Amino acid sequence: MKKIWALCWLELKQILIKPQSYILMFGMPLIFTLIFGGLLGGSGNEKVNISLVDQDGSTLSDSYYKEIKKSDLISIEKVTYEEAKQKIKNKKSSGIVIIPKDFQKSIVDGKIEKVKFQLSADFTGGTSVEQVLQSATKKMEIEVAAARDSEQKGAASWEKIYETIHTKAEPFSLQKESIISGEENLNNVTGRAAGFSILFVMIVMLSATGTILNTRQLGIWYRLLGTPTAKAQILGGYILSFFLIGWIQFGTLMLLTNILFGIQWGNLLGIIILVSVLLLAVIGLALLLASIVKTTEQQSALGNIVVVSTCMISGLYWPIEIEPEWMQTVANFVPQTWAMRGFTELIVRGGTLADIAGYVGILTLFAGAFFIVGLTRIRYD
Template sequence: MASVRMILAVAGKDLLRLRRDRFGLAFALGFPAAFAVAFFFMLGPGLSESAEAAPPPTITLATGEPGAQAFSRVLIGALLESPVAGFEIRSVDEAAAGAELESGELTGYILFAPDFGEGVFSGAGTRLEVVADSDPQQQAALESFAGSIAQQIQLQSALAAALASLNAPLAAFAEPPSGGVEFSEVDVGRIEPPNPADFTIPGYLVMFVFMAAAFAAAELARERASGTLARMVAAGAAPAQVLFGKFLSAAALGLLQVAVLGLFGVLVFGMDLGLSPLVTILVALLMVLVSSAFAILLASLVRTERAATPAAILAALVAAPLGGCWWPLFITPDWMQSLALITPHGWANTAFNRLMLFGGQFESVAGELIALLGFAAVFAAIAAWRFRTSPLID
């Protein structure tokens, strides 16, 4: 219990200092909002023009089910005859789809399983496979379309089961439906441009949360130079307690930044948290966890304030554009998207984009969540090793 009180005392001291430091508090909370506002108005007109001219996404359908009258082929034929609003539909055979994807002519397609019809009508279940390259926008469109097909088939299966339980005649369900899956089409008029806040605010939030955490490392270096750390250790604080207290104070500041800028984006600019707002919040919490671990890591690598401050600025300003904080990663070349994966910023921003721009859900960002946890674990492990081999105070 005494150990917990000491950790909370260290964290409380840092937060009290921050509350008294008006410039530092304004930097941590005001600068992200100012940057987001500026880029919101800079990008808004351009996005409106591009959205009006943007063609609908093309959905390529392929099937491995044999037979001209196979259910998947009937379904694809119905979709080709009655296209779904907002999508261009094309059909190719499985081999051609794979070849086009390999050559780069195609960025992704939906593949019906070889036993698709049998699985649907036997109740054993089947699968729709989304095969895509690294283009997140195309993958999100394919996943959305495949999800609509699966949902309609599940509804039909549930209706058949309900009628069976009532001993109702099931002759209508004995043969595959001639029209396949039905989609309702709604004319929504002009395509609305994306809200710039949906990617500018998350991007700058990632940038400034990591920047504030990096400056926490510089604060630790200042306390080492001024003798504050030595006094805390002399007062009974173990080095591990001091470090964990620093971690908690960095995490508390990160959570405050997430809350303030998130509410600002939602209330002022109508920022959309996506179809799974709780998953979006989970990404933000993991980002705070990683940034706090990064603060302790940076503190373990630099010993003086003169070295810590430039290191904090360099780390923030290099990782931010590289990780997609200044522009969405999905508009950058493939090599830059791959390079972004060496930073936690890249994983966090990719997750935010999938959730807030492309309608993704938990399974769409499971890889990004695991990667963020991995970054936090690696940063914390390296910091712990460094502080075991190098004393906290000189």
């Protein structure tokens, strides 16, 4: 054990003695969190500006417009199509909702004419807006169907019945309360703090595990093997140093984001276990990449591609809900996704270790698979 600690301490000093290491470990995550989470993210309560073009001009199309206006997500304005395009061009609107001609007739006949939604090229929240539009359409279909059924039973005209159903029905309201004081949801700053902490921990781990390749290229590893030190002890010293570096980085980022941004990370035991298994998964992945390539340059190139792409897919840069369905499916196969779900459970819902046991188990499986493949492929000469 003494030899393992000696190698671990040597590696720690080599990394922590460099001033640029602190910029990468602490400065960059905080700057990225501030920019993407704070300055660009706003308060997280702003509505999406949408333009509506009513080509039908009917009772139902007007009712549809009023229904969308009730949404907490969308701020909608009725304009002409030319005005809508101009708003998109001037960045004053993120999309255009077009109610087609014969919209009312199609709903009454049970042959729904789909509402069109055109969004600007730089708008990433289209999925959420589509859900609001589909919900309003489905609600209208049900109300019109009920009104038509009553009309066929000899009641008044469906228009009058629909007006009664639509205006008299009490809207369902939901009051949201947070388990953790001051946190209603995983807001932009909190989500990005967790996401960028994971991202830069992965980048630092790639840089740290690159020392294995470097020492092998310089012949240092070969000389270490010539001493009375076993391979397992050498690897143990390196892996322990990587783990401690990861915890120094993540623990410091947790403290700094709490002080600077007021982020409460939740249950301490849950955080310790979640971060620990996450670090093991990240170290395992870094070792796996180091076992595939031959030089530190190759590892850096391949590692950056793997880290950046998987972090994008797993929702570290933005909420995963805005991604296409296929990307959300792929996200289940990368460890960062399960780490973010664990952080969400702890931070937002006030969860405990028991609540994140499933996420911890999946991360442990990732770590085990990466370590098995990486350590069996690693070369000692």
